[in-house]
Amino acid sequence: MPSHLAPIEIRLKRLPHGEGLPVPGYATAHAAGMDVVSAEDVTLQPGGRHAVATGFAMAIPAGYEVQVRPRSGLALKHGISLPNTPGTIDADYRGELKIILINLGDAPFVIARGDRIAQLVAAPVQMARFAEVEELDSTVRGSGGFGSTGVRSS
Numbered sequence: 001m002p003s004h005l006a007p008i009e010i011r012l013k014r015l016p017h018g019e020g021l022p023v024p025g026y027a028t029a030h031a032a033g034m035d036v037v038s039a040e041d042v043t044l045q046p047g048g049r050h051a052v053a054t055g056f057a058m059a060i061p062a063g064y065e066v067q068v069r070p071r072s073g074l075a076l077k078h079g080i081s082l083p084n085t086p087g088t089i090d091a092d093y094r095g096e097l098k099i100i101l102i103n104l105g106d107a108p109f110v111i112a113r114g115d116r117i118a119q120l121v122a123a124p125v126q127m128a129r130f131a132e133v134e135e136l137d138s139t140v141r142g143s144g145g146f147g148s149t150g151v152r153s154s
């Protein structure tokens with residue numbers, strides 16, 4: 001296993017209402033995301049959103065984050081997504097992990113406690129700082145953006 005694939009350890013605290021729920025984990029050997037389940041029964045109306053409890057808090061090692069991503073099956077079949085995807089779990093956050101779900105489908109979506117609702121991807125964080133300057137170096141692109149390279153010539 002390449003060294004960058006060695007798993008990091010994330011301390012996990014089970015909250016009282018997380019009793020009996022599975023620890024988030026990978027469904028297959030090389031899955032990128034750990035499935036996380038709901039700690040509550042909730043119904044999302046079409047267009048509705050809710051911060052769904054997971055029953056866990058965590059302490060991510062400094063220099064890492066956890067990204068919260070939708071599950072494609074729920075997205076495709078039911079229009080269930082995350083309005084803030086990918087959600088960002090900071091290394092210094094000690095509150096409960098919540099999954100902000102939105103129902104983009106046209107039918108109410110019923111979530112039962114224990115249902116897998118999202119997936120968690122651990123990732124390194126490159127810290128940076130801004131150095132304010134008077135002028136920036138010039139490039140071929142310049143200020144072109146937002147589709148500037150997609151314009152057809154004829």
Ligand SMILES: O=c1ccn([C@H]2C[C@H](O)[C@@H](COP(=O)(O)OP(=O)(O)OP(=O)(O)O)O2)c(=O)[nH]1
Pocket residue numbers: 068084087088089090091093096097098099100
């Ligand atoms: O889907 C999410 C997104 C965030 N969080 C928690 C962990 C994260 O560290 C904290 C803050 O998230 P974020 O920085 O995205 O939100 P904010 O609106 O900037 O709030 P804050 O001012 O608290 O940083 O909220 C979740 O539990 N689930």
Ligand SMILES: [Mg+2]
Pocket residue numbers: none
């Ligand atoms: Mg923030």
